[in-house]
Amino acid sequence: MAIKVKEATLPYRIINTSISGATTHDALARFSAIISVHQPAIIIIALGGNDGLRGMPLKAMKQNLASMIQSAQTANADVLLAGMQLPPNYGRTFTRQFSNSYRQLADEYGVTLLPFLLKGMEQDLALFQPDGIHPLNSAQPMILENVWQHLMPLLMVTAAPQ
Numbered sequence: 001m002a003i004k005v006k007e008a009t010l011p012y013r014i015i016n017t018s019i020s021g022a023t024t025h026d027a028l029a030r031f032s033a034i035i036s037v038h039q040p041a042i043i044i045i046a047l048g049g050n051d052g053l054r055g056m057p058l059k060a061m062k063q064n065l066a067s068m069i070q071s072a073q074t075a076n077a078d079v080l081l082a083g084m085q086l087p088p089n090y091g092r093t094f095t096r097q098f099s100n101s102y103r104q105l106a107d108e109y110g111v112t113l114l115p116f117l118l119k120g121m122e123q124d125l126a127l128f129q130p131d132g133i134h135p136l137n138s139a140q141p142m143i144l145e146n147v148w149q150h151l152m153p154l155l156m157v158t159a160a161p162q
Contacts, residue, residue, distance in 0.1 A: 004148055010155050012041070023050045024064035031068050035075045042154050043072045044147065046082035046117055052098045053086065053133065062101050069109045078154050079111040082147065085118075087133065114150040117143060 002014040017034050019026065024047045035043075045068055051061040065081070072079045083102030086095045099116075106113035118135065120142060121127045127139040135143060 001144060001147065001151075004144065004152075005155070008152070008155070012155060015040070018046070021050060022047065023054070023056065024048055024061050024068075025051075025056075028064045028067055031071055035071060035077070039075070040072075040077045042078045042080065042151070043068075044080045044082060044151065045069065045072075046084075046147075048098075048101070049084040049086075052084065052090065052094075055090070058094075058097055058101055061098075062105060065101075065105055066109070069105065069111055073109065073111075079109070080114060080147070080150055080154060081106050081111050082114045082117040085116055085122075112150055112154055114146060117146060119146050 005012050005014060015038050017030070017038075027045075027047050045065065047068075048061050048065060051064075052058075069079050069081070081102055083099060085099045088095060090098070102113060102115065105111070116122075118139075121135065121139055125132060127142070128135055
């Protein structure tokens with residue numbers, strides 16, 4: 001991502017505060033401190049997949065994401081919400097409600113939505129670890145392009161950091 005920003009000659013600095021395996025609950029516990037320390041202009045929230053895979057209640061996941069979006073907006077940061085999808089073995093109703101949660105949050109809070117972080121990769125198992133869920137390093141360029149398509153417009157209209 002940092003290379004894309006540099007290539008576009010945009011005056012932004014990319015800070016990755018993600019922790020592999022984190023749930024929305026985990027991230028929410030750290031969110032205020034992250035905003036306070038970094039004072040971001042844009043926040044990419046790419047969470048919820050681990051909540052879904054662990055079968056955590058959707059209501060709790062949505063509330064955690066909503067709290068992060070509200071905190072970001074209170075801090076005058078734009079939000080890019082990256083949606084996830086679950087494998088079909090979680091049941092049609094749960095998987096549909098899970099993926100719809102992202103659209104509902106984006107609509108409710110007026111944030112930019114990337115509907116599915118792994119779009120275009122879902123049928124190519126060669127891009128995933130043996131679990132068929134977690135992408136390999138070789139999939140990172142596709143993920144970057146998925147995010148970049150939605151991030152670039154935000155970068156162009158958001159006030160650049162001083």
